[in-house]
Amino acid sequence: MVIDCHMHVRAGADGALDVQYCDWTIEAGDLLGIDRFCVSDLQLTGELRYDDFHAANDRVAAAVARHPDRYHGYCFVNPGDPKALDEIRQRVRDEGFIGIKSYNQYFIDDPVVEPVLRLASEWQVPVLVHAGYLTDGASKARQPLTSNALHLANAARRFPEAMLIEGHIGGGGDWEWALKHLREAPSVYLDTSGSGIDEWMIDRCVEEIGAERLLFATDTTMEGSVGKILDANLSEPDRKRILGGNFQALLDRRAV
């Protein structure tokens, strides 16, 4: 079972789920051998309030309903919104979403996020964090509150039972810097997605943090994300763990 633990759906021009994009994703999965996609809605910036993330999560629910055997949903919230926990309860507890998606409204170690992490720890559901150590000014200016590995390590120290996932090691940013911090944060997982397909990136991830903490993902980079796993010098058991076994083990810990 190959599970993409970091993928997205998006809105069409009418604000509803873009079903063509959904179907393209399934087609890509069929061509590349990806069985399941864990998706959130692409909304990366701004002071998103309840109506915004609730609508985004409606689109995720619609995608799961359209392809129930291929899609799992993450619940995206702005942790600073007073109704964030209500939204998580509805989506994760009542509707079966598999985890929580954190974007860039707050650093993941900001005290504002603590109630979300507390709930995720209690329910044992993963928290996928949009992350990267961006080293160019323009990217940092666009996303000033993007968490990096140090923020994840800090949050993990406060919530050792939380299943935190650093998103897209290849999503831009200095991934070598990230690995230095993640090796000191043993409870944090790392997803392999992103348009960065540097030679030896996955091998270096395994060398620094071990195959058991790596989770396959695409974040829309389809051929690149599959190709870099194919090229990594992995044992077959480790390849299977990364491609789906590790993430399935996280899903199996669910306690809600």
Add this chain to the structure above:
Amino acid sequence: MTDYRPLFGSGIIDCNSFIGHWPFRRLRRNTAAELVAMMDQFGIWKSCVASAEAILYRDSHEGNRALYEQTREHADRFWLYATINPMYAGWERDLAQCVDWGFRAVRLYPVFHNYRLDSPEADRIVRAAHEAGLPVAISCRVEDVRQRHWMDRFEDVDPLDVLGLAEAHPDTRFILMESLLGWPHDADEWRRLRDTQVYVEMSRMTALMERPLEIMTWELGDDRVLFGTGFPFKTPSPAFLELQVLDADEDAKARIAGENVRRLMDPEAGKG
């Protein structure tokens, strides 16, 4: 590793590879012998290879010289790029020496070498390459700027600037490398690109989701798209997968996989 010859034929040519060191990140498998080993694993017949060091050496030609020396043992597997900095002393003689050594194309890095593509310096090197019978390759980037080193202040090259240069030199063959062309069907940029002699290396494009690689192949023609990996900066399999899942027939894929670049760089191609 997969041998892709059963899918794309025995003439696979990687038009975008390097040997040598890069100052900001360790490159592994970056020698000529290691490149040949990678080529054998994937079934690549030839690689068009450039010196990674030449990009940032003050004297780029020392990179060319090292490239020539280090690839001689495997000369039948490589076609070499001459990295030329038209802002540096003596580049004309360096280019002539590369021609004597049998280099097959010129490679330019206008941002790293601090000149504009609409400058007199760009005009001069393009004319010189054309007179030498060599195509001109221009990379939009070497690494993703989002992971740049603190000493690295270089921006990406705008593909439209390359297009403008190609329009000013309609008889010169260009290779646009490491670009991400996301123009929609019927965009005017495709018409402009068709009217030039620009070939596009595909390693940053995807054939899936919105299918920009398919759109490019349709709009530009499958005779103008070139297979490249970016190795050893980038890992090779993604480029193979892009070509594998591209919605195109077997002949078109064979052209992209090697025939097009062979026509560009091999004077013997098409003879007899």
